Amino acid sequence: MKRALYVYVGAIVMLFSLALGLWNPLSALGPTPQEDVGEGSEAPPPKFQVDPFWPKPLPHGWITGEVAGTCVDSRDHLFILNRRKLTEKELRRGTPAPAVIELSGDGSVLNAWTPPVLPDTLHGCYVDHEDNVWIAGNGDAIVQKYAHDGSTLLLQIGEKGNFDPTNQSKTLLNRPADVAVDPTNGDIYIADGYGNHRVVVFDRNGRYLRQWGEQATPQEAEQGVGGKLLGTVHCVVLGKDGLVYVCDRKGNRIQVFDKTGRFRRNLWIHQGVGSNVAASIGTAWDIAFSPDPSQTFLYDTDGEQEVLWIVGRQSGRILTGFGRPGHMAGEFTFLHTITVDSKGNLYAGETIDGRRVQRFNLIGRGP
Numbered sequence: 001m002k003r004a005l006y007v008y009v010g011a012i013v014m015l016f017s018l019a020l021g022l023w024n025p026l027s028a029l030g031p032t033p034q035e036d037v038g039e040g041s042e043a044p045p046p047k048f049q050v051d052p053f054w055p056k057p058l059p060h061g062w063i064t065g066e067v068a069g070t071c072v073d074s075r076d077h078l079f080i081l082n083r084r085k086l087t088e089k090e091l092r093r094g095t096p097a098p099a100v101i102e103l104s105g106d107g108s109v110l111n112a113w114t115p116p117v118l119p120d121t122l123h124g125c126y127v128d129h130e131d132n133v134w135i136a137g138n139g140d141a142i143v144q145k146y147a148h149d150g151s152t153l154l155l156q157i158g159e160k161g162n163f164d165p166t167n168q169s170k171t172l173l174n175r176p177a178d179v180a181v182d183p184t185n186g187d188i189y190i191a192d193g194y195g196n197h198r199v200v201v202f203d204r205n206g207r208y209l210r211q212w213g214e215q216a217t218p219q220e221a222e223q224g225v226g227g228k229l230l231g232t233v234h235c236v237v238l239g240k241d242g243l244v245y246v247c248d249r250k251g252n253r254i255q256v257f258d259k260t261g262r263f264r265r266n267l268w269i270h271q272g273v274g275s276n277v278a279a280s281i282g283t284a285w286d287i288a289f290s291p292d293p294s295q296t297f298l299y300d301t302d303g304e305q306e307v308l309w310i311v312g313r314q315s316g317r318i319l320t321g322f323g324r325p326g327h328m329a330g331e332f333t334f335l336h337t338i339t340v341d342s343k344g345n346l347y348a349g350e351t352i353d354g355r356r357v358q359r360f361n362l363i364g365r366g367p
Contacts, residue, residue: 042312043296043312044365044366045312045319045365046290046310046362047366048322048346048361048362048363049360049361050359050361051358051359052330054106054107054359055107055357058097058101061095062094062095062112063086063090063095063096064080064082064084064097064101065082065083065084065085065086065355066082066083066334066355067080067081067082067336067337067354068081068082068121068337069081069125069349070339070347071126071127072340072341072347073131073148074131076105076342077103077104077105078103078341078347079103079125079133080100080101081099081100081122081123081135082098083099083121084096084097084114097112098113098114099113099115099118100115100135100146100150105341111149115144115146115150115153119135119136119139119140119142120139120140121137121138123137123138123139123176123177123178124136124177124179124191125339126179126181128181128183129181132147132148132154133145135179136179136190136191136193137176138175138193139175140161140176141158141159141163141174141176141195142158142160143156143176143188143190155206156206157173157188157202157206158171158173159171163175163195164195168198168211171208173190173192174193174194174196175192175194175195175196176191176193176194177191177192177193178236178237178247178286179191179236180236181238182238185203185204186203186204187201187202187204188201188203188206189236189244191233191234191236191247192233194232197214197215197216197229197233198212198213198229198233199212199213199233199257199261201259212257213227213233213246214227214228214229215228215229216228216230217230221253224268226266227255229246229248229251230248230250230251231249231282232249232250232282233247233248234247234285234286235284235285237288239289239295240293240295241295243256243258243259243264244256244257244259244261245267245287247285247286247287248282248284249281249283250280251282252284253266253268253284254266254284254287267311267313268316269302269311269318270283270302270318280304281304282304283300283302283303283309285303285335285337286301286336286337287299287300287301287338288338288339289340290340291340291342291343296313297310297313298311301337301338302335303334303335303336306324306332306333307321307322307323307335308338308360319366320366330360332350333353334350334352334353334354335348335350336348336354337349343362345360345362348360
C-alpha cells in the first residue's frame with residue numbers, strides 16, 4: 001500500500017535542522033531586517049508563528065502540485081487549488097491530489113474534488129457569503145462558481161478556451177487571475193488578468209455591468225497613475241470599507257478604487273523594486289485583511305522578495321514582514337496567495353518550485 005504523503009513542508013530539512021540545533025520552528029516570526037515596526041499612533045502589528053506540522057498527511061498517496069489558490073469558508077475550512085502537475089518520479093510513487101481540497105482547522109482533509117470541466121492553470125480561489133466556491137484559471141478564459149461541496153457548477157463566466165484580446169469584451173475573459181463577490185448585492189469582481197489589464201464586474205447572474213483598467217507604461221507605474229496596470233492584474237479583494245483593492249503586481253502597488261472604478265489611492269509595496277527590469281515579477285501578488293471589524297492590517301505576498309508584508313491598511317505603511325527565500329518551514333519559494341481565517345491565522349500558498357501551503361498562527365501583537 002502506498003504511503004500517505006505530505007503537502008511539502010520541508011520536513012526532512014526541518015528534522016535535520018532540529019537535530020543539529022540550528023533552527024527552532026516554534027520561535028515567533030518578527031520583523032525582517034528590511035523593515036522595522038512603524039512608529040507613531042499605529043496599532044502594533046500582529047506576530048505570527050509558523051506551524052511546521054500543518055497540514056496533516058494527505059490520504060491515498062495524494063501529492064499536490066503548485067498550490068495556486070487559498071480561501072477560507074465561514075467555518076474556517078481552508079480550500080486550496082492544486083494544479084496537479086507532478087514529476088515523473090512523483091507519479092511513480094503517488095497520485096495527483098484532486099484539484100480542490102478542503103482542509104479542517106487541524107489540517108485534515110474533509111473533502112476534495114476535480115470538476116469535469118476545469119479552468120486550465122488554476123489561479124485564484126474565493127468563498128462567498130453563501131459558502132459557494134469560486135475558481136479562476138490564468139491559462140484559460142473562465143471563472144466558475146461551485147456549490148460548497150463541488151457537486152454542482154452554479155455559474156460560469158466566459159467561454160473555455162475563447163480569449164478576449166480587446167480588454168473590453170462584455171462576455172469573454174483573458175486569463176483571469178482572481179475573483180471576489182460583493183456580499184451586499186452579489187456583484188462579481190474579476191481580475192482579468194494575465195491577458196487583459198482590467199477589473200471587470202458582473203451581476204450575480206453573470207451579466208456585464210462595468211469595467212476599468214488598461215496597460216501602464218513603466219513610467220506611469222512609477223508615477224503611480226491610477227487605473228493603469230503594469231503587467232498582470234493579479235488579485236482583486238473587497239474591503240469592509242466599501243473599496244476595491246487590486247494587485248498591480250509588477251507595478252509594486254495595491255491600487256484602491258471605489259466600486260464604480262474611481263481611483264482613490266496607492267498602497268506601495270516597496271516602490272521601484274524591479275519595475276523597469278524585464279525579469280522582475282513585482283511585489284504585490286495577493287492580499288488579505290486582518291479579521292477585526294476595522295480590517296486594521298493588510299497582508300501582502302511579495303513573491304519577488306519572498307516576504308509576507310504586514311501593512312497598516314489606513315496609513316499604507318509597511319509595518320513589518322517575515323519570510324525569506326528557501327524551503328524550510330517559514331520560508332517561501334514563489335509565495336503566491338494569502339488568506340486569513342476568523343481567528344487571524346494566515347495561510348500562504350506557493351507555486352512553481354514551492355508547491356505547498358503553510359499556516360502561520362497568530363500569537364499576539366508586536367513589537
